[in-house]
Amino acid sequence: MNLRYKPMPSDLAARYRRREPDAYGLIPEVNVSDGQGMPCRHCLANIAHGDRYLILAYRPFPELQPYAETGPIFLHAEECEAYTGGEAVPPILSTSKDYLLRGYNADDRIVYGTGAITPVDSIDARAAELLERPEVAYVHVRSARNNCYQCRIERA
Template sequence: MPLRYQPMPSDLAARYRRREPDAYGLTPELHVSDGHGMPCRHCLANIAEGDGYLILAYSPFPELQPYAETGPIFLHADQCEAYIGGEAVPPILTTSKDYLLRGYRADDRIVYGTGAVIPVTGIDVRASELLEKPEVAYIHVRSARNNCYQCRIERA
């Protein structure tokens, strides 16, 4: 099944770069990258050493509800191009050996039984399997160790 890896929406990234409040109503924190382990959720690449970045609370859901998780993410402090790789596994998903994939319904509720930690080499296969289920509208990719949101996978 053709997949599409989706970054954080560009309009939302722009708001955070203007230092508008994050999901907790706080101003995003500005830092300088040491070049290790700071994946930008907009370009879906690691933030290079010396580049400014923001840490902020992010919820990839349209509204509050019991399944709308919020957590810390990194974002380039300066403009970066949104990830447009489409079907290719984004660079940020090659920095760890595995990730948590979890399916969600169209109403943004978790589809129970879909969550599993998957090796990087198996992400495409597992995502395709999940998206073959009619009740799964999209998938979140999260850190297997810290549960941090990475990106969203949809049917292409």
């Protein structure tokens, strides 16, 4: 199965860079990266030492509902190109040994039994396995330790 790794939408990233309110109605905070594990959810690469970045609350779901988790993410403060690697595992997923993968249905609800901590070198295989299930519309990649959203995986 061909997979597609998707970053946060560019129009949403642009809104946050204009300092429009985040998912909690707050203005994104501006910081300077120390170069240690600040993954941008738009270009899906680490934010380099000395670069400015935003911290904000992000809800990667179209509307509020019980399964619409919201959490902190990082975003380059200056414009960056959206990740276009598509089928390749994004650079941000090389910063940890494993991640939580979880399937969601077309109604943006968790498909129970799909969540599993997955080693980086098994992400493609696990995502493909989940997406073979007809009830799974897409997969989230989240931090295995903090549950922070990283990116979305869909069928290509």
